[in-house]
Amino acid sequence: QDGGRDAPEEGEEGGELIGRTAELAALHAVAETAGLCTVWLGGDAGAGKSTLAEAFARRLADQGWLTAAGQCPETDGGAPPAWAWSEVLRRLAAGRPPADDVAARLAPLLTDDTPATGRFLLARAVEDYLVQAVRADTRLLVVLEDVHRADEETLQLLRHLAVRLASAKIMIIATYRPAEAADHLGATWAALAGRQTHRLDLHGLSDDEVAQLLRERSGREVDPVTARTVAERTGGNPLFVCETARLIVTDGTPAARALPPGVRDLIRRRIARLPATARTTLRDAAVIGRDVDVDVLLALDGVDEEAVLEGLEAGVLTGLLTEPAPGRVRFAHVLVRETLYEDTPGIRRIRLHGRVFGALERVRPGDVSALGHHALAAATPSTAGRAVPYVVAAAEKAAALHAYREAESFYRGALDLVDDDHRRLDLLCRLVGVQANEGNVMAARENRERAIAVARRLGTGLTRALTAYEAPVTWSIQPDRQVDEAFVAAVREALAEEPSSEAGEEARCRLLATLTFELEGHDEGCEAFSAEALRLARKLGRTELVCLALNARYFVLLTPHRRAELEAVGRELVELGD
Ligand SMILES: Nc1ncnc2c1ncn2[C@@H]1O[C@H](COP(=O)(O)OP(=O)(O)O)[C@@H](O)[C@H]1O
Ligand SMILES: [Mg+2]
Structure with missing residues (x-):
């Protein structure tokens, strides 16, 4: 099954791609070039990135291309490292299974419970598999969705492949929101500069296209004045236009002209129209994430199965949810999930995370990353002690896959939960280790100082704190090339005190x-x-x-x-x- 073919959004709403002819032509032109090429497809939330990428993937699939898409997790934490690549590889492997030796090396990405190998070895395994999969007769399109949320491991793999497979017949489209790309895509752009890299920014639809989309989605005639007002107010953002079309269906054309609500307000209104039980179900689902395992939702404490299923049906019927695969639902857009989640008061959110945690423990006990995420989000002073081991397990898994930024945020979260110095020392040392591996020298040094202070207070563990910087050192780690005399003195002291045992x-x-x-x-x-x-x-x-x-x-x-x-x-x- 080619990944591009199970596209959820387009088609489901009965809509064909509107406009985007220039963008499609540009993508086709890139696809014609020899060797590996990368397109960075930028646009705000709802700008139509996924829709364009899916439509393009379908066109290429019709021409015999192999296509597969992977999504970077849109919620904080909870997804395993390099998840987008895992999705891509699982889809490809279903159609073109890897040879046995490669399958074994790829296992950390293809299965949920295989311990990680080294970052470089894993990247080599992906590389070998792709070389195998892309045979003489095929070309491959990989769509990486929402890379502004990519973890370091995902980006590292992208850089690795772009360099090592430079002459392979592979096209990669990476979608992202420029406003949220911040600094962390910068290193990847710099590394790929000059390597067949293209940028494509998605602008709003034209007035005519907005009018067409309004007509199509509302099923009504829309007069030119309304269309122009909507185009102006939405900046041609297709998601915003689609939400306005729904408003026209329920409240009539004048409503679209009368008030200028934001896209979240429009989503909110749509949710408000659902029966209360359906709203509850969707709110619970939003705590789980954008992609929701229905088994987990049903395993929540105190839910009524019939009410949940009715709620999900209402969500699908109103287009708030889609059904990408049996047993799974997905919020039609990340903004739908965000609106539901952010509108839930903090106190309730914490309780809900606790219920999701409990459900996961029952039905998905092996999902270490998600358990850690919900344990952390659910923790209160009275439950903190119970949460810490789960958070640490998630951090360890992330660190084992070299997703140091994720590991760091789990360790930071765990540190906020502990109140005894032995645990604090252990967590600080681990934090120093992942920050060191991440190359965040200054933060690692600062936390090493904190660890040393805790060790002194405890009267034990000083050597561990002093040697917590456990990472390959490839460049000087002296701040401004200055010697930290106090630190050096402490190390010398510790050296003198170590016994002659092993x-x-x-x-x-x-x-x-x-x-x-x-x-x-x-x-x-x-x-x-x-x-x-x-x-x-x-x-x-x-x-x-x-x-x-x-x-x-x-x-x-x-x-x-x-x-x-x-x-x-x-x-x-x-x-x-x-
Ligand atoms: N060119 C288009 N023609 C028709 N509908 C579109 C178009 N672009 C986007 N849409 C609709 O707008 C909504 C948001 O688009 P999406 O691709 O999910 O945005 P993004 O991925 O940029 O956040 C979807 O419901 C989609 O169907
Ligand atoms: Mg998208």
Whole structure:
């Protein structure tokens, strides 16, 4: 089944694509080019990005292209890392199953419960699969939806593939909202600059197109004055126009001219017209997310099955919901879900997250990410203790998939929930680790300071706090190339106190590497510190310690006259990495 074919929106409402001829022509022109090409399709919420991408995908599918779409999660947390790629790959794999060896390597993205491998290895697996899937006779279109919400893992895979598969017959369309893209797409754009990358910004529909859409969606004649008023007020935003068309159906044409409500007000009115039980069902569903597993909804404490099903039917009939697959419903637009969610008072929202958490525990106990998300959103001072393990499990899963930003937000959330110092120290050290991996050096250093303060207060765990920066160091981590004397003194003190046991040797190895990273470029002693760290690591025979020590060694050797030694260290690191 080609992913582009189970498009929910278009067709369902009986509408054909209106306008967008220039945009389609531009997309077709890009599709003609050789090699991998990327199109960044920008537009506000409701601008028609998904509709255009789906219509284009259908056209390409008719020409024999393989197409698949994946959605970045539109709610905070709750979805596994790199989810958009998981969706794409699951769709493709259903039609073109990967060879056994590739299937095994791809498992973290194809199944829900497979532990992650390294980021790079996973990217290589995706690459190998796509090379297999895109055979001589086919071309592939991948649509990544709403990448302004993409996690780092999704973007990393995109960058990896764009570079490694530069000559493959693949077209990637990434839709996004420019106003929400902020800084985090910048790095990806920079990395892909010049690599067959195109931008396409979706503008509003013209006055005539707005009139046509109004007529089509309302099933009524709409006079030119009304059409022009609506076009002006909505800026030609198709979602806004469609909502206005519904208003015309229920309240008549003059209503569309009379008051200038925003798109959320229009959605709100539509919801208000539903029976109270249906509203309740939709509100519960909105807490689950944009995509709703009906089994979870039915498993909520105290719901009446008949009422839920009636509510969902009402939602589908009024076009607020669609049914993308059996057993699933989906809010027709993310703004519908947001409006319902944001209109629910905070106190009730917390309770609802708690009920969703309970339902998930019963029917989807393996969904670690969603459990963590709802546990966090549901936590109150009295339930905090119970929530923390779930939040930590979600953070661990995210970190294992290298989705460090997600892991970071889970750890931050967990930190707000704990009130004992042992847990706080543990969480702070983990937070330092994910921030270090993310490359957020300053935040990692600050939290390391906090961890050290907690350890001192506890009178234990100081070495762990001092060595919490557990990530490959590829560039100096000294702020402004200044030495933090107090920190260095603390590390030296801890070194002196470690016992000569095996645990003490591991601790010394880590402390010596830490000392090297803190002092490189400032202190001749680094030569000896890093050499001793490496000796200890080899003696203990632990690969991750050897890598850490080699990493420290690398910084000492990073000078022109030690080129040969530097290369040997680099080679060994690469070999250990394989
Ligand atoms: N060119 C178009 N012709 C007809 N309807 C459209 C068009 N573009 C968007 N729509 C309608 O507007 C609504 C919002 O569009 P959508 O593609 O979901 O926006 P976005 O993905 O940019 O948020 C959908 O209901 C869709 O059917
Ligand atoms: Mg969309």
